[in-house]
Amino acid sequence: MTRSNTAAIEAAQIRCDPVRRDFWGLLLLAPALALLIGLFAIPAVYSVLGALTGKAGGPSLEHFRTAIGLYGWDIVFTAWLVCLSVAVIALLAILIAGYLTLGANRLAVRALAWLYRWPLFVPMICAAQMMRGFLAKNGMLNNALVASGALSPTTTTSLLDWRGILITFVWKQFPFVTLLLAGAMASLDRNMIEAARDLGAGRLRVLFGIVLPLVRAPLLVGCVLTFVTLMSVLSVPVMLTADSPTMITVDMAYRINTFGDYGTANALGVISYLMTMLAAWVYLREATRERR
């Protein structure tokens, strides 16, 4: 749109009655907002109220005491596993996006760009089913390790425990963060990178010293979105392992399906909100630090 056009439209808009303009805009937004309020805001308020209302009906923290008493280790395990997954995903994304940006060989770059995207839209539940086969004692991973001589058939172990959940999360989510990061890196000023390379900086040095500080914002966004996504995955921990500790999503489903215990389930839900808020706070702190 050219500048004169924008000015003309603005002039036309000013001529309209501002109250009427707002009315039509809000009317168009109303149905979507209604869905957002009915199916998100109200259930969110419900979950917080449910967690804070005791069995007697008054405000109480008893559900939190039950939740922490029964599932304290699961809460710690969930936070640790999700953080570890996000860290591994971020590192993998940095290395792959870095090679896509700084790689010297065009053929290798194109092969990598073609390769990394495949899991991007694979449903989480399909990834879980794949990994149940791939990581099992008799799965393709162990068979490949045996064939390569790294393991003998008697020393293979099933990876279907926390490692399985970690591997599935990384497999499913790293392409998303890589895509965000590679996009951001591709829009950087090439001259600066070339200059650093000409001055003799190694590729890893350029990646971590020059490129990465410039794409911190999209990296953080990808990490926070991944954190939130992984916090609410139910299928992967249920399908991959029956071990304890497990993720709190499994506990929430269990409290509801087995006991109809919405109080404890909602307390766990609120704890997962708090963890997410903590992640969002870290993000906001980093994002503002960058601006300063």
Place this chain on the structure above:
Amino acid sequence: MSLAVLRWVPRGLGLGLLAFAVFGPIGNLLLWAFAERWYWPHALPSQYGLSFWSRVFAPRADAWGSLGLSLLIAVLAVIVSLLLAVPAGYALARRSVPARGVLMLLFLLPQAFPSLPIYMNIARLFYSVGLNGTVPGVVLVHCLHGLVLAVWISAAAFAAVDGAQEEAARNLGAGPLMTFATVTLPAALPGLMASAIFLFLDSLDEFTGTYFVGVPEIVTMPLLLFNAAMGGNYQIASITALVLLVPSIVFMLVIERFLKADVLAKIGG
């Protein structure tokens, strides 16, 4: 050997490992889907065949019902979501709306919250109004899931439309609705198509919300996969997973043609 050839050793190793990590799980799934018999400690199935496929897709088997139900819910979710998101996106992009930035962020909120606790409370609310275990109930939950992207992509698609063409149409005497239908909408259509495809796929793959809200009547493909997997039937679970995998991979391969760079650049703007 020249240096250029030697350099392919680490490259090939890295690419090979990544290829194994990416395709290994998919390959393992394919093996399970076509395995008739596979006993430990054999590295590969001892017999291949299609007998489980014929069981899954027998005329009266659950899979056809689930597939039909999944497609029905996905189509309805796309229609309802677009009916909500297209006006909202248009308003956010082309109309003056008070507190526009806050509203854009508001649509992002469901994405910034863990969804499982929300779903279990939706299920509780739906139970009291009789929407639990019904198609409309599941469609609504899928709409919530896809609404953010639908609204944001629609807003970006409308923002990328050239205002000069609309003005020309108005100058030639077309009314506002006529202008929207003949100029604005066709120009925004590729972006809206991308949004529709995304919503369709999102609904097809959705598990957690359906698990809480659809239970026990609504068994979509992901629920069928889950039930088969928990029942210990590897072949049937793998076949269902494979059926779900096809649209996801196809989408991944074609998405760039639908999402034009000019629309992508405006997302969130």
